[in-house]
Amino acid sequence: MTAATYTSAAPKAPRRHAFSRFCRAYAKRPAGLAGLGLLIAFGALALAAPLFIGDDQLNVIKVDGPQLSPPVDGYPLGTDQAGRSILLLVIWGARESLSIGLIATALTVVLGSAVGLLAGHYQGWVGKILMHVTDWFIALPSLPLAISLSAVLGQGAASITIAIAVTSWTATARLVRAQTLAVEARPFIERAKVLGAGNTQIMIRHVLPNVMPLILVSSTLTVASAILSEATLTFLGLGDPTSVTWGSMLEAAFLGGAVTAGAWWYLMPPGIAILIVVLGFTLVGRAVEHVLNPRMVVGR
Amino acid sequence: MGTGNSRRGLAALAVCALSLSPVAGAAAFAAPAAASAASAPQETTLRVKMSGSGVDTLNPFLAFFDGAYDIFAGIYPTLNSLDEYGKPGPYLAESWTQSEDKLTWTFTLRDGLKWSDGTPITADDAAWTLNLIMTDAVAGTANGSLVSNFESVSAPDPTTLVVTTKEPQANVTYVSIPRSGIPIVPKHIWESRAKDLKDVKNDTFPIVGHGPWTLTDYKPEQYAKFDANKDFILGKPGFDHMIQQSFKSVDAAVAALRSGQLDYINGVNATQFTALQADKSLLTVQEVGNGWTGLEINHNARTRTGKKIGTGHPALGDPVLRHAIALATDRKTLVDKVINGLGVVGSGYLPPAWPQWSWKPAAGEETPFDLAQANKVLDDAGYTKGADGVRVDPKSGKPLELRLGIHSDDAIDAGISNYLKGWLETVGIKLEIQTLSMSALNSDLAKGDWDLLMDGWTTGPDPTFLLGIQTCAALPKDDGTAGNTDSFFCDKAYDELFTKQLTTFDQDERAKLVGEMQSILYKADVNQMHFYANTLDVARTDTVTGLITGKPDAQGMYPAQSYSFWGYLKATPATAKTAATSAKEEGGGSLVWIGGAVLLLALVGGVIVLKRRSGADDRE
Numbered sequence: 001m002t003a004a005t006y007t008s009a010a011p012k013a014p015r016r017h018a019f020s021r022f023c024r025a026y027a028k029r030p031a032g033l034a035g036l037g038l039l040i041a042f043g044a045l046a047l048a049a050p051l052f053i054g055d056d057q058l059n060v061i062k063v064d065g066p067q068l069s070p071p072v073d074g075y076p077l078g079t080d081q082a083g084r085s086i087l088l089l090v091i092w093g094a095r096e097s098l099s100i101g102l103i104a105t106a107l108t109v110v111l112g113s114a115v116g117l118l119a120g121h122y123q124g125w126v127g128k129i130l131m132h133v134t135d136w137f138i139a140l141p142s143l144p145l146a147i148s149l150s151a152v153l154g155q156g157a158a159s160i161t162i163a164i165a166v167t168s169w170t171a172t173a174r175l176v177r178a179q180t181l182a183v184e185a186r187p188f189i190e191r192a193k194v195l196g197a198g199n200t201q202i203m204i205r206h207v208l209p210n211v212m213p214l215i216l217v218s219s220t221l222t223v224a225s226a227i228l229s230e231a232t233l234t235f236l237g238l239g240d241p242t243s244v245t246w247g248s249m250l251e252a253a254f255l256g257g258a259v260t261a262g263a264w265w266y267l268m269p270p271g272i273a274i275l276i277v278v279l280g281f282t283l284v285g286r287a288v289e290h291v292l293n294p295r296m297v298v299g300r
Numbered sequence: 301m302g303t304g305n306s307r308r309g310l311a312a313l314a315v316c317a318l319s320l321s322p323v324a325g326a327a328a329f330a331a332p333a334a335a336s337a338a339s340a341p342q343e344t345t346l347r348v349k350m351s352g353s354g355v356d357t358l359n360p361f362l363a364f365f366d367g368a369y370d371i372f373a374g375i376y377p378t379l380n381s382l383d384e385y386g387k388p389g390p391y392l393a394e395s396w397t398q399s400e401d402k403l404t405w406t407f408t409l410r411d412g413l414k415w416s417d418g419t420p421i422t423a424d425d426a427a428w429t430l431n432l433i434m435t436d437a438v439a440g441t442a443n444g445s446l447v448s449n450f451e452s453v454s455a456p457d458p459t460t461l462v463v464t465t466k467e468p469q470a471n472v473t474y475v476s477i478p479r480s481g482i483p484i485v486p487k488h489i490w491e492s493r494a495k496d497l498k499d500v501k502n503d504t505f506p507i508v509g510h511g512p513w514t515l516t517d518y519k520p521e522q523y524a525k526f527d528a529n530k531d532f533i534l535g536k537p538g539f540d541h542m543i544q545q546s547f548k549s550v551d552a553a554v555a556a557l558r559s560g561q562l563d564y565i566n567g568v569n570a571t572q573f574t575a576l577q578a579d580k581s582l583l584t585v586q587e588v589g590n591g592w593t594g595l596e597i598n599h600n601a602r603t604r605t606g607k608k609i610g611t612g613h614p615a616l617g618d619p620v621l622r623h624a625i626a627l628a629t630d631r632k633t634l635v636d637k638v639i640n641g642l643g644v645v646g647s648g649y650l651p652p653a654w655p656q657w658s659w660k661p662a663a664g665e666e667t668p669f670d671l672a673q674a675n676k677v678l679d680d681a682g683y684t685k686g687a688d689g690v691r692v693d694p695k696s697g698k699p700l701e702l703r704l705g706i707h708s709d710d711a712i713d714a715g716i717s718n719y720l721k722g723w724l725e726t727v728g729i730k731l732e733i734q735t736l737s738m739s740a741l742n743s744d745l746a747k748g749d750w751d752l753l754m755d756g757w758t759t760g761p762d763p764t765f766l767l768g769i770q771t772c773a774a775l776p777k778d779d780g781t782a783g784n785t786d787s788f789f790c791d792k793a794y795d796e797l798f799t800k801q802l803t804t805f806d807q808d809e810r811a812k813l814v815g816e817m818q819s820i821l822y823k824a825d826v827n828q829m830h831f832y833a834n835t836l837d838v839a840r841t842d843t844v845t846g847l848i849t850g851k852p853d854a855q856g857m858y859p860a861q862s863y864s865f866w867g868y869l870k871a872t873p874a875t876a877k878t879a880a881t882s883a884k885e886e887g888g889g890s891l892v893w894i895g896g897a898v899l900l901l902a903l904v905g906g907v908i909v910l911k912r913r914s915g916a917d918d919r920e
Contacts, residue, residue, distance in 0.1 A: 061719055061722035068571060081638075237735050241717060257571035257572035260550075260568075260576065261571045261574065263571075
């Protein structure tokens, strides 16, 4: 099994080596590089936004642009009803959209991996209960669950983050459990057990590093869907209407009659921004998947 | 990576569904309309948009929502009608007289009118309805305040109704008018329901009533269907049927209007109106605003006995703080930015549609927009700023962090909340915006579980009801029931004026009293009027005429429309030929859209398929 050579090679070779090999393999995938480029560009814009966007351009009581104007001088993507520049709003919106997406993913991954690892390792009643809980969550329709969760928790970024995490950890849990089962069946785990390794040591030192690549891949893909979910939930009005995110921009445009007014400059940019970022994460995720999963590598 | 793939597939589907949903919705709506047109080609149907508030209940004793009032105006009779100028006219009552002491009103009712099931309409029906509202607390939920001054109502014979009032009352002829007044219900249907009125849904169709229309079907959040009453005494409706269609978004309704699937929309938003003005096939009309949009402040909610209820911020009981909020609100900017200038800056409690009651603060007494002054009054009152810039209430020690409840799906509320948050932040008050559904917001309101709320009310020509929801009598009982208060306002002087204006027959004298009441409300800063938005109507010119009544003034503003009564009654079909040709034109336009959508779908689908295929190749 090629996977076995890869996994048993990892502990022997220095990590740096493995990483540079990963980078070289990744660099051969143009789609992955393009996705990475998109993400770096958006990430840099989002991080640098406070340097060139101030309260004066975002606070409705301070702006003085034309109202709902198509692109004109000084407003390359037009303005919203309050006279704010759509371009600046989209850039600013990246901050909250990305951070909710990333934090929700981190929560998802931590929760999902923990459940998956425990369920895979303790295959007795602990594993059964955990898997039944997971199945139960899978059976629940995620959008209504997320909506009711954020309604119960109150509005705002925190509740949306939690709602996304609670509804999307199940896939990671199943995935990690399956991989844990596969890893634990390998001889080196048996060797570790014979040498006296405890449950914790097996899970943290032996299984987790071998499951990590899979978690990495799954999380990159989770970010994409988390960002979509964030946009969906804020579009449905579950976010804070005064904070700027892509979803809330779409909501404001939609409710304010931008569709009837034909104000494409108000509807398109946040939509395209969501598209690009989701595409970026998906491309990166797939590239990482190809690099890390030897069964998907062709012609090596 | 099975899970990963299927999740992405779902996401792609969701994106498609999102981009296609308006088209799909329009198509679904087109189907039944086309079917009904085919089966009965000579029958005409007026298709209008149901009020955005929807219908809370079809029980006329309990309903509060505009959508319900619109329906009642068409299907239940009233004693009086209102003419175009807001003056009472005949309906069930042919004529009416007043006794010398002004305490007794005698209405002569028309003979020979019948309920839709054939039972004659008599004065007894009217007497029974009014008596029930006067004596039963549940029956008085919606309209109790209108008859609070009635001593007795009796029907000595089938065509005579005698109303005796406790004190002389000026507006008796406004008590039972279409839409904003009390609808008269058939006694033989409702007598058995009176016991459990609270649970009566009134949803057996066709509903027994009398009016220009009969309600034949109603599906919550979908539609209400009507048949015309060809024998209607005030004129035969111009259409054979009417459908009031519920739309979740006005944009969808506008799309339906543009493509010829809808004839009339009452109340588009300012952005939509501006865009539609350019469309030659549409008639765009501005009515003088008949309602206000404003902020309500929970200044320590109490029940009738004075028991504190709810979770309002204690500091809001302080008039200084409320005044500071008023000082920090720039109403002019709200009109300009939130409703594109299509409205009037707010001050008095009654809207400009009824100029006889309209009140403005005297020069020098109006609250200006002055952030510095707002900061100063708060500083002087001891609200010191904490480290985070938020002021602290000196009495309770609580920071001034206030909840602002706004209606979900309401762009005006969302717009205003952004500005309020900005202005109040500069004076050291932090707002937390809570988006609530209409029913959640109203339930919070009734329980006193709120700090600030965005609210709006419309009113007919008689201001009694709107003034009545600010009286002490409108406060809830200790068990939380029977209240219809709007802001837990309760003021002795105001209540005295309320009773006095009811008994004042001289119009100018009454207007003065009503003005004084508005002055009390204005100074209390509990109900802060932001603006009176013009009502913006759009109608197709090729399918309907005569819907808009009255003449525009010099600024092109029409008087407030009694659209759900006179408008729908007087509307007649425009010539059929033009309708067909324009439908064809519009059809061409929508074909382009559908074509575009199909192309988009094909593109997205193609990409997904290709992507999957390449993935599969990789796997092998």
